[in-house]
Amino acid sequence: MTSIHIIIIAIIGSCIVFLSYLVIKSFVTPRRIDGIQKLLKQKKYNSAIKLAKSISSKDPTDYTARYWLGEAYLADGKPELALMEFKFVNQNAIFGGDIAEIPFRKNLAMLYSKFNQQEEAFKQNILLTKLEPGNAEHFFKVGQYFEQKGKSDQALGYYQQTLKLNKRHVKAHAAYGLLLFRAKQYSEAKKQIDMAIQLSPDTFSSYYYLGKILKENKDFGGAIAAFEKALRDPEYKQKALIERGSCYMAANSVEKAMIEYDRAVKCAQNESSQETLYARYFLAACYEKTRKIDSALTQWEAIYSKNHNFKDVAAKLAQYRDLQGNDSMKEYLTCNPQTFCEICKKVALAGFGLSAGSVEQKKFGCMMVATESKNENWMNMRQSPYLLVFYREPDLIEDGVLRKLLEIVKSKNYVKVIIASSAGFTRTATSFSENRPIELITKEKLEQLLAKAEI
Numbered sequence: 001m002t003s004i005h006i007i008i009i010a011i012i013g014s015c016i017v018f019l020s021y022l023v024i025k026s027f028v029t030p031r032r033i034d035g036i037q038k039l040l041k042q043k044k045y046n047s048a049i050k051l052a053k054s055i056s057s058k059d060p061t062d063y064t065a066r067y068w069l070g071e072a073y074l075a076d077g078k079p080e081l082a083l084m085e086f087k088f089v090n091q092n093a094i095f096g097g098d099i100a101e102i103p104f105r106k107n108l109a110m111l112y113s114k115f116n117q118q119e120e121a122f123k124q125n126i127l128l129t130k131l132e133p134g135n136a137e138h139f140f141k142v143g144q145y146f147e148q149k150g151k152s153d154q155a156l157g158y159y160q161q162t163l164k165l166n167k168r169h170v171k172a173h174a175a176y177g178l179l180l181f182r183a184k185q186y187s188e189a190k191k192q193i194d195m196a197i198q199l200s201p202d203t204f205s206s207y208y209y210l211g212k213i214l215k216e217n218k219d220f221g222g223a224i225a226a227f228e229k230a231l232r233d234p235e236y237k238q239k240a241l242i243e244r245g246s247c248y249m250a251a252n253s254v255e256k257a258m259i260e261y262d263r264a265v266k267c268a269q270n271e272s273s274q275e276t277l278y279a280r281y282f283l284a285a286c287y288e289k290t291r292k293i294d295s296a297l298t299q300w301e302a303i304y305s306k307n308h309n310f311k312d313v314a315a316k317l318a319q320y321r322d323l324q325g326n327d328s329m330k331e332y333l334t335c336n337p338q339t340f341c342e343i344c345k346k347v348a349l350a351g352f353g354l355s356a357g358s359v360e361q362k363k364f365g366c367m368m369v370a371t372e373s374k375n376e377n378w379m380n381m382r383q384s385p386y387l388l389v390f391y392r393e394p395d396l397i398e399d400g401v402l403r404k405l406l407e408i409v410k411s412k413n414y415v416k417v418i419i420a421s422s423a424g425f426t427r428t429a430t431s432f433s434e435n436r437p438i439e440l441i442t443k444e445k446l447e448q449l450l451a452k453a454e455i
Contacts, residue, residue: 033098036068045076063093067104074107083111102131109141116273118145136166143175152179170200174209181213189213204233208240220247238264238275245282258286265299272306281311288394291334293320328450329443333392333422337361341368343455344390347446349373350453352418354386365390369414387417397425399432409437420446 032055039048052069056062070085086108095101109124122145128138143158156179162172177192193213196206211226224247230240245260264279284299297320303313323330332343344366345356354370367390371383387409391397397419405417416437419425425433425440433440441449 033064033068036065036072040068040072040075043075045072048072049076061092063089064098067093067099074111079111079114083108083115086111102128105131114270116270118148121145134165136162136169136172139165140169140172140175143172147175147179152182155179168199170196170203171205173199174206178209178212181216204230205236208233208236208243211240211243215243215247215250218250220251223247238267238269238279241267242275242279242282245279249282249286254286254289258283258290261286271302277303277307277310281313284316285394291392293323293330293334296320326447328455329422329447331455332446332450337366340390340392341366343450343453344368344388346453346455347390347420347449348388351449352386352388354388356388357385364393369412384415385412387412387414389417389419391419391421391423393421394423396423397421397429399426399428402429402432402438406436406438420449422446 032051036048036052036055039045039051049069049072052065052072055065056069059065066085067089070082070089073079073082073085086104089099089104090108093099093104095104105124105128109121109128112118112121112124122142125138125141125145128135129142132138139158140162143155143162146152146155146158156176159172159176159179162169163176166172173192173196177189177196180186180192181189193206193210196203197210200206207226208230211223211230214220214226215223224244227240227244227247230236233240241260241264245257245264248254248257248260261279261283265276265283268276268279270276280299280303284296284303287293287296287299297317300313300316300320303310304317308314323333332340335343338361341359341361345359345368348354348356348368348370352370353373355373356368356370359366359368368388370386370388387405389405402419405419408414409417414437416439418439418441420441422443424442430440432438
């Protein structure tokens with residue numbers, strides 16, 4: 001036998017072996033995949049995961065095995081791992097064979113939404129509106145996405161399409177009603193909300209939207225009651241608690257607002273969600289207003305660990321971390337109102353040579369009328385009164401505040417007003433104070449005065 005014959009025989013033999021492998025694999029792999037499905041039906045999730053891992057470890061590109069591994073993770077309560085597998089499947093799978101595309105995309109959209117990847121969830125729901133154009137729920141979810149993005153016109157369009165497909169879609173009626181209210185179509189808005197509640201009084205999410213409308217109409221009592229009913233819907237519970245907190249804040253009930261925001265934080269299902277971050281942010285604002293700076297820092301730090309760019313949290317942390325090395329400013333910001341007024345009297349005397357006369361506690365801090373400290377010739381001198389105002393609110397002082405204080409100065413014939421703020425002043429306020437009997441004390445200068453007063 002020639003060498004050529006040997007080579008030909010070897011090639012033919014190799015082909016037979018390879019084809020045999022493919023044939024055997026084509027029979028064995030489906031059976032093993034069937035085994036995963038059987039284990040899932042039996043609720044033997046750990047065994048299903050082990051079998052799916054075994055198949056995918058031998059062939060990492062086997063998207064069918066990876067799909068069933070994702071299904072097993074999802075059934076076993078491990079959504080993070082399920083999402084990883086589904087992402088791979090989404091990039092590689094050819095749908096229509098072993099994997100039904102519509103159920104897969106529904107699960108993928110749900111997982112993206114669960115982990116706050118709304119853009120990706122939106123893409124899946126858009127695909128679903130094309131794959132299942134008669135399913136109202138897909139259109140509703142796209143409408144929700146546009147509403148969250150502030151694109152009301154697109155949201156209205158998708159809610160209208162939802163209601164064309166399903167006139168009894170309760171949540172679409174409620175969401176549509178809220179958008180109509182914001183567009184100042186009040187009578188139509190009320191019809192939609194009433195329809196939602198009439199169709200299903202026990203769909204408690206409808207009361208969330210009713211609460212939003214009442215809140216925007218400044219009916220805070222009615223809104224709070226509506227949000228109370230919305231708490232019965234697990235999906236809306238955290239949102240409703242945040243809204244109740246905002247109603248109490250609008251009514252200047254900071255302590256009650258604090259309770260609601262704290263409840264919203266404690267019921268969080270996802271520490272990285274926008275709702276949880278906002279609940280912590282508003283709770284920190286309450287702590288800041290009530291001088292509980294350490295508690296506020298705890299909330300800001302929790303937000304920062306999840307999102308470095310969330311609102312002004314980084315600036316807040318930088319601002320208040322300075323307090324760790326500045327006991328006098330910390331005392332200024334956190335002490336009780338009575339002690340605070342005593343601190344302000346010491347600052348007035350040490351910093352300006354002014355002795356306090358009348359002293360009045362204010363929500364924002366302290367206001368006093370003071371005169372120049374008496375000296376040897378004080379009997380021969382007319383005591384000129386000054387107005388001193390000390391703020392320890394977290395917000396910058398606006399020029400409107402200065403205008404009101406200036407009116408007091410003029411009406412009472414004071415020499416001038418001295419305004420100290422731990423937060424600072426807006427540009428317009430600074431500009432307004434120029435060439436007027438107003439002296440502004442910024443945070444930096446206030447720190448110097450506190451040190452001088454030996455606080």
